[in-house]
Structures are given as structure tokens and as C-alpha cells.
Amino acid sequence: MPDVEEAAERVAGDSIRVLICDDQPLFRRGLAMVLEGEAGIEVVGEAEDGDDALAKAEDLAPDVVLMDVRMPKSSGIEATRAIAAVVPTARIVMLTASDEEDDLYEAIKAGAAGYLLKEVSIEEVAGAIRAVVSGQSLITPSMASKLLVEFSSLSKKVDERRAVLAPRLTSRELEVLKLVAEGMSNRQIAVELYISENTVKNHVRNILEKLHLHSRMEAVVYAVREKILDL
Secondary structure: OOOOOHHHHHHOOOEEEEEEEEHHHHHHHHHHHHHOOOEEEEEEEEOOOHHHHHHHHHHOOEEEEEEEEOOOOOOOOOOOHHHHHHOOOEEEEEEEEEHEEEEEEEEHHOOOOEEEEEOHHHHHHHHHHHHHHHOOOOOHHHHHHHHHHHHHHHHHHHHHHHHHHHHHHHHHHHHHHEEEEEEEHHHHHHHHHOOOOHHHHHHHHHHHHHHOOOHHHHHHHHHHHOOOOOO
């Protein structure tokens, strides 16, 4: 199964193919018009609801999906979960007006690589598209602060959890997880640890399987919560 880095390599030198999913036609069209003026970005389709988003993603296999949270038929979070399963190389970025913590947590669990509020500038959206293709994960600062508050409350229970969970990972896997949480791509981790990129991919796959996680974003949340990554 192809992973994110392989997808990034595939689009290297080519346009990043973007699918816009939002139930507001004017917002979709305006965003599409601006992104089409960005070098190296191609808007390949638009979807008006969660079901349409899944169908378009399966048909078009975009590199990046910009997904609203609140949409008719099926929500953006439901669509994210479904797209992550059938088009695993697509990087999904929530672009929404919702600043609800529950939406943020559910989006991360569903497999989103980023969570941006619609208050960001168009230039920031274009930059986010390029960043997630390169393997980064992005969260609007105000939402990131809410995550940190949640981490702080969870940290009171972390010692007992660590005693059970930490032994599951080898020392090398802990090293890799820490670097993943710092935002490094597989290639950067390979250089940092003097190992092959394929070895890094295997470690990441093993980490996710052992901890019953579904994405690198969830791994970041786990690493901070378990104090593997110091803030």
C-alpha cells in the first residue's frame, strides 16, 4: 500500500492535485479560482457534500483534499474516515469554520493531516497544501492551543498509562516516534538516524500497529500525551 512519502515523490515536479469539498458553492468556486492561480497546484474537482467527496476522491485520486467539517448527507469527518481508507495517499486537510474541540479530535482520529479555520488567508491554504504533501501536519494555532489544554489535563493520568503502553515500543521505535512527532518526513528521519527510508517506513508502520493508531497525526498526539515529545 503506498504511503504519504511515496505520494509526495509521485507529485514531485508535477502539479499537486487538489479536491475541494464544501457545501457552499461560492466558497468552493472562490477558493478554486485563487488556487488555480498558484504555481504547482491544480484543482481537479469540487464536491458539495460528504458522499460526493468520497465519490470524487475515489474517481480522481487527488493528492490533497480540502474538507469542510459540517456538510449534508455525510459529514466531512465521516468522509475523511472513508477517503483515508480507500485513497490512503490523499492528504486530507479540514478547512472549516468549526472551532469545536470535538470536531478537531474526531478529525485527527479520522485521519486528517491538518485542521485549519476558514479565517486563514488563501496564501496560507496554498502553503498548507504544499506542506502536507511534503509530510507535515498542520493545525491552526488557536486550535493547537486547545489540544495543548487537553494534553495538560490528560497528563495527570499519563504515568499509569505509560507503565502499560511504553514497553510496547523498542528504543528505536521510540526514537522514530519522537522524530515523527517533531514533524519530520520519513526521508528526514532516515538521514537523522543513519538508516534507510524503507527501514523508517517499517518502524512507522510497526508503531501505528502496536499502538492501535491510524495516522501520523494520531502518533503526534500520542507522543505528546505520553511525554515522549517535550513541549
